[in-house]
């Protein structure tokens with residue numbers, strides 16, 4: 001019996017309902033939507049490059065005019081050839097029209113090539129514009145938005161398919177303009193030959209257009225319904241083919257489990273896709289049958305007009321050619337109506353995301369002048385609730401810290417230390433209470449203004465795939481010439497390690513690129529600390545800055561932090577309590593509440609939770625040390641510290 005998937009069912013997110021509703025609209029409503037999709041596509045293309053958009057559209061229009069011109073010239077040729085008289089004279093009489101046919105054909109080819117060139121130039125510009133607009137928002141939205149699973153899903157759809165859809169949509173819209181121009185040209189020719197033929201042609205176009213739009217809708221609906229499953233498939237594919245997971249996957253013999261999960265998802269996905277393909281094929285088949293019947297009807301009308309004598313033979317011959325050209329133009333138009341509609345649906349994911357991301361932007365206050373570096377940070381009875389969680393991560397917490405002071409946040413896992421630090425740094429805003437820098441609430445400040453003053457060594461730092469030097473310079477536009485990078489690396493104990501890399505500071509730190517190198521966890525952490533030292537910000541937040549460091553590096557790092565402390569406000573989070581003894585004030589958190597606070601000595605004397613945890617750790621280090629008494633320091637002095645930890 002097949003095993004059940006170990007992963008929980010995915011729920012549809014609330015934000016999704018609008019696009020489900022949109023995708024479920026009826027055929028007529030879809031047809032009504034097309035002009036608005038086209039308008040948006042042309043607007044975007046115009047913003048990317050007005051010149052190339054105009055060129056592509058006008059050149060396609062001119063191609064259509066050349067087609068009509070060519071067809072009407074053909075009628076002149078046929079009229080001359082079907083006239084009474086000797087053959088040579090008839091051919092001679094047809095020559096001017098023949099020359100016009102040749103000129104129209106050459107013009108049509110030239111114009112169509114030029115239109116293709118304008119379109120080819122336009123497409124990458126459109127993609128860049130669309131992506132740039134997306135990334136402007138994703139790098140600016142409130143951090144809290146990323147806690148909402150729906151937002152991440154939506155962002156993924158907009159990023160992976162949505163921005164590509166913009167490019168495809170513009171391509172389809174311009175191809176559609178070419179198809180429509182061709183269709184208009186042939187329609188005009190037919191209308192000039194006999195108005196009844198035009199009506200018949202328009203009727204014949206309906207079934208093909210219906211089939212195209214319905215097939216597109218089916219594909220979108222299926223894709224839409226399975227985004228979550230596809231994400232899970234990609235996630236599994238990533239887990240099975242990634243350098244970072246390769247070792248753990250083997251050590252925990254996870255291969256059968258992951259492959260089984262993959263099989264289950266892939267099977268369900270294939271069944272769905274085949275179902276969509278079957279329904280699309282049936283739709284296209286019905287469309288083709290009706291389209292064929294309608295075309296036969298058009299030729300029947302043509303025959304009737306000819307027999308009745310209301311259409312001369314030369315015009316009938318031209319009408320046959322025009323109908324053939326109309327079929328080609330119709331096929332182009334219908335294919336691209338299909339594409340425009342389909343891409344328009346994905347495009348709505350993109351525009352919808354832009355709109356909703358726009359609503360999650362931080363509120364920039366009316367100008368109050370730049371926020372100066374804080375002398376005092378006060379946290380006033382703050383409570384923070386993450387999205388989709390039942391209980392708050394921080395509850396009614398208050399603290400104050402002044403320039404030159406170091407505070408430490410300690411407590412068990414999940415007690416709210418990182419969350420409180422994020423509030424202090426203005427990365428999140430509290431639901432209740434306020435975080436104030438010199439009396440000014442961060443909720444009313446420009447976030448960039450706040451972060452300018454903050455350096456952060458976070459618990460989960462990213463391995464940025466840049467050179468070692470750029471990893472330290474991150475977030476600055478500095479030209480690294482004055483030795484400050486090396487000085488920061490020395491303070492973080494990273495200089496010797498970087499010098500030992502094949503290209504020193506210019507070594508690319510990513511194995512995804514040729515010649516790139518990777519670092520150990522501790523080496524990356526030193527680099528993260530060097531980045532914070534380089535930034536030399538007035539507020540320094542260190543969240544478990546030494547979790548991956550060896551004892552010597554850890555000692556050096558904390559010595560460097562202490563040395564620089566008088567120049568800034570330092571917020572320190574660590575589970576190694578020996579490192580917080582020097583803090584001016586220690587706050588102990590439990591379940592989001594500050595349960596104790598004071599200096600190390602005060603907290604030890606109080607004999608509460610901090611004293612208990614400290615004693616527990618101390619006994620682990622000092623064999624024979626009595627619980628409640630600190631362990632002997634691991635380094636009596638800084639003599640064997642790497643680099644210049646005592647430089648600050």
Ligand SMILES: Nc1ncnc2c1ncn2[C@@H]1O[C@H](COP(=O)(O)OP(=O)(O)OP(=O)(O)O)[C@@H](O)[C@H]1O
Pocket residue numbers: 147386387389392393411412413414415416417418419420459
């Ligand atoms: N982005 C988030 N979205 C939802 N819940 C979160 C988020 N970040 C943290 N939490 C939850 O908030 C609570 C506090 O987390 P926080 O990371 O602040 O704890 P911590 O004290 O720093 O823990 P640790 O010592 O393990 O780093 C935890 O219950 C955690 O699951």
